[in-house]
Amino acid sequence: MGFRDRGVEIKTPEQIAVMRRAGLLVGETLELLRTSVRVGITTGELDAIAEDHIRSKGGVPSFKGYGHxxxxxxxxxxxxxxxxxxxxxxxxxxxxxxxxxxxGAIVDGWHGDAAITVAVGRVPAEIEELMEVTEESMWRGIAAARLGGRVTDISHAIEAYVRSRGDFGILEDYTGHGIGSQMHMPPNVPNHGRPGRGPKLVRGLALAVEPMIALGSQDTYVEDDDWTVSMSDGKWAAHYEHTFTLTPTGAWVLTALDGGEAKLAELGVPFGGA
Structure with missing residues (x-):
């Protein structure tokens, strides 16, 4: 285990390599689920597909049994x-x-965490735009990360991109997070804010970046199951997430099947993957 600074876990390159295995398992599972989404399938059936795949590859689902x-x-x-x-x-x-x-999946004690939003058939143009803006804002946040920078450089890039695209609600009560030997760790990674604040971005830090963007207000409530978070105004929302780290050569998206290489190149950002 690397050292901890204010609860921030710094991984060795060997530990990051195991996180890449967990990240690939998460990425593969999400692609399987993306192709499984269809009219009539239940969310429970999707869950069974995910658990079967994760366990068949020697992983453990991160979410099952988590929390209170x-x-x-x-x-x-x-x-x-x-x-x-x-x-x-x-x-x-x-x-x-x-x-x-x-x-989320655990491989040899290390976590990967990612999310996608999938349309079931055809959706209105405003929903397609919402999904595109949310996913792109995630990538803009990752692209803003540099060794020696600060966590809120990511936050600011997400907010700036979303604001440039329209009057969307950016959830403030739910954030990205550090990740490693646990699924949720310091530091939080907000999806809004001024740059240059928060812990320094250093080699061995792994972060899950996950903008949650809504068509209306950012206000939410928790449903009676004590878990599900819904929009107070009933308008729709989207959510995307990737786990990434920074290496001396650039960003490495641990949950992207290609490590994020193609998208980072599109954004003009050096790729730091193996």
């Missing part, structure tokens, strides 16, 4: 105005729905 009350499933499945932490069950997806799928 213990989360009962292997993925979070949040539909339409549900933005995060939705519990999978008997809900069948319908044409025009969108579903946020958040997935």
């Amino acid at each position: 009350p213990p989360f009962p499933a292997s993925i979070c499945a949040s539909v339409n105005d549900q933005v995060v932490h939705g519990i999978p069950g008997g809900r069948a997806l319908a044409e025009g729905d969108v579903i946020s799928i958040d997935c």
Whole structure:
């Protein structure tokens, strides 16, 4: 284990390599789920697909049994105005729905965590734009990270991009986070704020960046299951997430199948993967 500074866990290159294995498992599972989304499938069936795949590859689902009350499933499945932490069950997806799928896996004690939002068939243009803005803001946040920079450089880049695209709600009560030997660790990674603040971005720090963006207000409430977070105004939201780290040569997105190389190149950012 590397040293800890104010609870911030710094990993060795060998530990980051294991996190890459966990990240690849998460990325592969999300791609499997993306292709499994269809009209009529239930969120519980998607959860079973995810758990089977994670365990078949020697991983352990990060989410199952996590928290208080213990989360009962292997993925979070949040539909339409549900933005995060939705519990999978008997809900069948319908044409025009969108579903946020958040997935985590543990490999040899190290975590990967990522999320995607998937449209079920055709959705209105404003929903397509919401999804595109949310995903792109995540990448802009990652692209803003540099060794020697600060955590809120990521936050500022996310907010600046979202604001440049329209009047969207940026959730402030839910943030990205550090990740490593635990799923949620310091520091928090807000999706808004001024740059140049927070812990320094150093080699061996791993962060999960996850903007949650809504069509309306940022205000949310927690449903009666004590987990599912929904939008107070009933408008729809999107959620994307990747786990990444910085190496001496650039950014390495541990949960992207290509390490983020293609997208980072598009944004003019050096790739730091193996």
